[in-house]
Amino acid sequence: AGFTVDVETTLDVYTDAARMRSYDLINQTYTMSTITREQEKGLLDCIEQGTGFAGWHGGMADAFRNNTNYQFMVGGQWVAHPGNIIDYEVNIIDHDDPITAGLSDFKMHSEQYYMHVDPSNQVLATTTFSGEYCPWIEGVVMPVVWKRRWGQGKIFYASVGHVAADFDVPEAREIVRRGLIWAAR
Template identity: 40%
Template sequence: MTADVQPPRRALIVRGGWDGHQPREATELFIPFLEANGFRVEVHEDTRVYADARTMSGFDLIVQCNTMTVIQGDEIAGLRAAVEAGTGMGGWHGGIADSYRNEADYLQLIGGQFAHHAGKHPDERIGEQSDNYLPYTVTMTELGREHEITRGVDDFDLVTEQYWVLHDDLIDILATTTTPARAWDPWKRPVTSPVFWTRQWGEGRIFVSTVGHRVEVLEDPTVRTVVERGLLWAARTA
């Protein structure tokens, strides 16, 4: 008698938007990982699939890497319905935390939105992405030190974009970073923002990393480990 063979879980990748975040290259980095963990991966280059309720009901995980752009009303409604019904969702940086600025319903779903990243001193800027690359520390919270996504991960340092995030208190914050107030900044005290967080929405789980500006950041061993764990955590469970 043979054991029952479970069908593969299905992951949807939706990518696009600003090319500076390397949506194609960044998502390709994680496809082998997902396949090795039992997912059949389907890739879409736009958001139209979100409006197809029958198709969306078959996915166990949505990985979104789509910075800015515009989403239609039926698409955001379909995305929210899928997550509420149990489809997990995860992503990194602007691909999930700076998507669809035209839709408040998307912001409510994710729980946090990119607002700013501080830059170098104006005299040091050269008009490139590197103008916003600053050294900073990612600090684990007490929850983060215990959570399965970040258990065993210590505070760590990066040199990349440091997201200032507007967020609500329905998110569970696993790590934070603090943007200092420098002499030339208009804000006058440090601002602490979440770096990694989770969110329960209906039956669905959401994982967000604000770290992941480009492939070289996602290839950092600590960042990659957390993102991979986050995607698996978010995916629909039996």
């Protein structure tokens, strides 16, 4: 799929309703920041009307810690990555979905995200915490990849992608590629 890409360095575009409606997909990479109520409303309204929203790691699920409406739309919020950079496995749990079909479980050497997640997410892949770094989460199964709807808009999220090298893992790269295409209008 060929896309024409606009790159913005601020969130001001979120208040331009006409421009936002022209987009098929928003791929946000904005971490630990703030968003004004006007910007948040512009983004959420645009997605609700059918523009897709897709991304990975903290650029999507640790963007605006003080904005619960944004977090409801995304379907989750980052909490911690116990042990920092560690080895862990991602387990495909939905082998029939077009985003994960034909892919096998895979290993990552990166941040394993512990998150607060919406139980209404359609979870496609998970990871299980060992408890080595936080004994109280031993055996906890955490979503890694999910999709959902926000009004007419499609939402895709993957917690992989802390650094570009994470996408040297073919399965991680393919999941994100397919997820971006799936979420686009």
